[in-house]
Amino acid sequence: xxxxxxxxxxxxxxxxxxxxxxxxxxxxxxxxxxxxxxxxxxxxxxxxxxxxxxxxxxxxxxxxxxxxxxxxxxxxxxxxxxxxxxxxxxxxxxxxxxxxxxxxxxxxxxxxxxxxxxxxxxxxxxxxxxxxxxxxxxxxxxxxxxxxxxxxxxxxxxxxxxxxxxxxxxxxxxxxxxxxxxxxxxxxxxxxxxxxxxxxxxxxxxxxxxxxxxxxxxxxxxxxxxxxxxxxxxxxxxxxxxxxxxxxxxxxxxxx
Numbered sequence: 001x002x003x004x005x006x007x008x009x010x011x012x013x014x015x016x017x018x019x020x021x022x023x024x025x026x027x028x029x030x031x032x033x034x035x036x037x038x039x040x041x042x043x044x045x046x047x048x049x050x051x052x053x054x055x056x057x058x059x060x061x062x063x064x065x066x067x068x069x070x071x072x073x074x075x076x077x078x079x080x081x082x083x084x085x086x087x088x089x090x091x092x093x094x095x096x097x098x099x100x101x102x103x104x105x106x107x108x109x110x111x112x113x114x115x116x117x118x119x120x121x122x123x124x125x126x127x128x129x130x131x132x133x134x135x136x137x138x139x140x141x142x143x144x145x146x147x148x149x150x151x152x153x154x155x156x157x158x159x160x161x162x163x164x165x166x167x168x169x170x171x172x173x174x175x176x177x178x179x180x181x182x183x184x185x186x187x188x189x190x191x192x193x194x195x196x197x198x199x200x201x202x203x204x205x206x207x208x209x210x211x212x213x214x215x216x217x218x219x220x221x222x223x224x225x226x227x228x229x230x231x232x233x234x235x236x237x238x239x240x241x242x243x244x245x246x247x248x249x250x251x252x253x254x255x256x
Contacts, residue, residue: 004245005136007164007201008038008082011219011232011239014172014205016050017061023048023076029239030080038241040135042203043086045114045145045170046098048073051087051205053121062091065101065108078106083135085142087168095125100142100168102133109133114144115153130156138245140164145171148192148200158196164244165192167202172215182216190226197224199244206235 010029015022026043033041045051049061063070065088077084083104090099090111098114098121113127130153132141141157141164148154148167157165167189171181185202193200200222205215220231221242230240 003137004243005040005138006036006038006241006243007040007042007221008033008036009042009201009203009219009221009230009232009240010044011204011206011217011237012044012047013207013237014050014170014209014215015047016052016209017057018050019048019061019073022050023073026077026084026086027080030082032239033082036239036241038239039082041080041082041084042166042201043084043168044203044205045087045100045168046089047087047168047170047205049089051170051172053123055123058089058091058096058123062089062096064091065099065111070108074103074106074108077103083109085166085168087144087170096123097127098124098144099127100144100166102142104135112142112144114147116147116150118146130160132157132160132162136245138163140166142166142168143192145169148189151192151195154192154196154198154200158198162198165196165198165200167200169202169204170215171204171217172207172209172213174212175214178214178216186218186220186222186228190222190228193222193224194226199224199242201240201242201244206232206237 090097102109232238
């Protein structure tokens with residue numbers, strides 16, 4: 001039986017083009033996580049540089065994970081006690097990727113690159129692999145946002161024996177679209193949890209971008225039975241937590 005791992009899903013403000021501010025946000029959540037005995041922290045899609053799929057933004061802010069600037073970032077977040085999973089815009093060999101990195105103790109443990117891109121993400125190159133990682137005996141993999149609309153993406157993680165699927169997301173949308181999707185994200189993710197038998201943890205941004213865009217989230221934790229066991233309040237930054245591993249089905253679990 002796996003050990004218990006406490007996961008924290010962070011619902012954050014949207015931060016665009018300011019890596020220093022994003023790192024400060026990570027550090028603040030890290031301090032809260034220390035107080036709540038959280039061992040793994042999940043942040044939204046493209047969180048480090050901000051989700052703007054525009055050539056100018058990508059060219060200015062994308063990071064090569066082998067670069068000195070990324071090494072400096074690893075040193076700074078190395079002071080944080082939790083394993084971190086956060087969205088980054090990655091530059092590699094002349095291509096851009098919508099990626100999520102797994103970082104612990106100032107070391108890069110691995111990277112997942114989004115496989116199922118949206119039509120508006122044509123500047124990104126799709127990933128091909130579904131790596132898995134282990135923390136405290138809990139095996140997990142990653143899907144990014146719209147990946148969860150494709151059952152095969154979650155199934156590829158579950159087929160490796162994973163107990164947990166982490167989903168960095170970013171749903172800062174035009175208001176009409178945001179309202180349309182507002183109550184649809186969780187049912188889609190709950191279906192993936194039930195199909196795969198994995199816990200599913202998602203993290204999203206919230207707030208407004210100018211007059212025409214809004215991000216409702218959601219940031220939540222869904223059991224393998226498809227039930228939401230923890231969720232951050234709508235339009236509010238915060239952290240949802242649950243124990244993954246020995247946690248029993250909802251109603252019996254010490255989750256939240």
